[in-house]
Amino acid sequence: MSSKIQQELFLLSIKPARTRIAPSPTGHMHLGTARVALYDYLLAKKTGGQFILRIEDTDLKRTVPGAEQEIMHGLRWLGLNYDEGPDIGGPYGPYRQTERREIYQAHAKILVDKGHAYPCFCTPERLDRVRKEQMDRKENPHYDGACRTLDPDDAAKRIASGEPYTIRFKMPREGVTIAHDHLRGDITTENKQLNDQVILKTDGLPTYHLAAIVDDHEMQITHVMRGSEWLGTFPLHVNIVRAFGWEEPIWVHLSVFLKPSGKGKMSKREAAQAMKDGYSIFIKDMQDLGFTPEGVLNWSALMGWGVAEDDVMTVNQMVERFSIDSLTPSPAAINFQKLDHFNATHIRLLTTEDLAARLKPYFAREGLAVKDDVLLKIVPLIRERLTTLDDCISFGAFFFKDEVAPVPDDLIAKGLDAKQSAEIARRVYQILAAQPDISHERSEPPMRAYVEESKLNANQVFGILRVAVTGQKVSPPLFESMEIIGRDVCLKRIQNAIGVLEKM
């Protein structure tokens, strides 16, 4: 059998994957969330399955208003559209954990009935005290199991009397737990290292440990991709799944992102510094900073996913090539220069019409009224000069301004003085004024001829003209730009430049 046929058969045997991104609405949507969502999306699309958004809002104290909206906007901006979620529903809803309270309570009861969990009446104060004592004795802080052996009838009475309680998971005390991670293999933990964690809080809401496990099962999630910060509680989660007698999903613990230096995670300080440099780790900022979803996605995809070659990919190409086997478990330092690279590359891949449409809001933000026909003409001129979309301002704002105000010194050509430069500007004006129109085919030859006869170099002549017409030293190609600006405006701007030079 040829390997090709084998591959086909293999593909046919793949079951559609159901994946989920399960952020908690506690702050700004982070780059790391976006990357996990991307991988989730890629796997779901590749296998013909579903990608789901689930909001993990069981910590009422930390939930921040608007965070959920930010996540949904972020996902949509990136183009990572989910098939099921809080705002669009789906067959396994609700998709917001605070709306699933009864489900968790029922499941906590199942665990208690099966002897895998127990009510705990310890107060936070007692817990603190015990923890402190343990630390004083140089022991590892852990729950001492005071309520683990409570008589069930007594416990029932105390609950009935209204005493506050939590439900704790009863971890095995002996032996080891072997949990299997798809990227890291078997992870073995001695059970005595494990703790009886709270799975249902006094407020009746579950902790992550219960909620995520129950939901992943109820929602038929096949692959759980999450950050490696969950590795510590991985054995707990596996034990909970097994206590229910459920089949485990495929677990994939992804690497974390490190700050650019590679030393530690991004802190508030680094995030602020990045913002100063025109970068961000928050998705909501990306668009403002001029990044494209294509660029951000391609960039983040490659931090933790090893593709051998052709690393510039659209999402569809990523879907084709994606495999959880080629994910890497090691932490990756964020490299914003590479973001620039991918962003610029994807900008160049956009059609003229598409790019024009994306640029418009940035001009508008600057208060510039853009005309669509003009915009369509300048896009080919500035396209390969853009790293971020908002660069269109520095390269193209002068097209839409009534007047430009060159820095006087910039009007003086290299090696010449103001007087000489003014003389050149006057000649340039004459030459251009003599042309019936200012198309670049029309204006360039006589200008070249002038450079030739004047014994000046092209940089000097064109430099003066460039600064006069565009108001800046760096610009898109001169003659093409002048053509778009138009004869009258160009002449007026040159005239103005002559005036400036003569006053120097």
Added chain:
RNA sequence: GGCGUCGUGGCCAAAGUGGAGUAAGGCACCGGGCUUUCAACUCGGAGAGUGGGGGUUCGAAUCCCCCCGACGUCACCA
């Protein structure tokens, strides 16, 4: 501190179950070309012997042991 994960040039990374050849490729960097500026494009260059040390083997980035470092985690947070 306990436990866990990770460790290939500055950064991201490739090298099916140890084996062809100078350990791919990309970003960044340096130099040439093109050129009206800046880019883009193009050609070329430098940079690691795979955290360190021991093994096993004819042969190790791939297997074993020890050490080191970084990161994560030890909540009624996720």
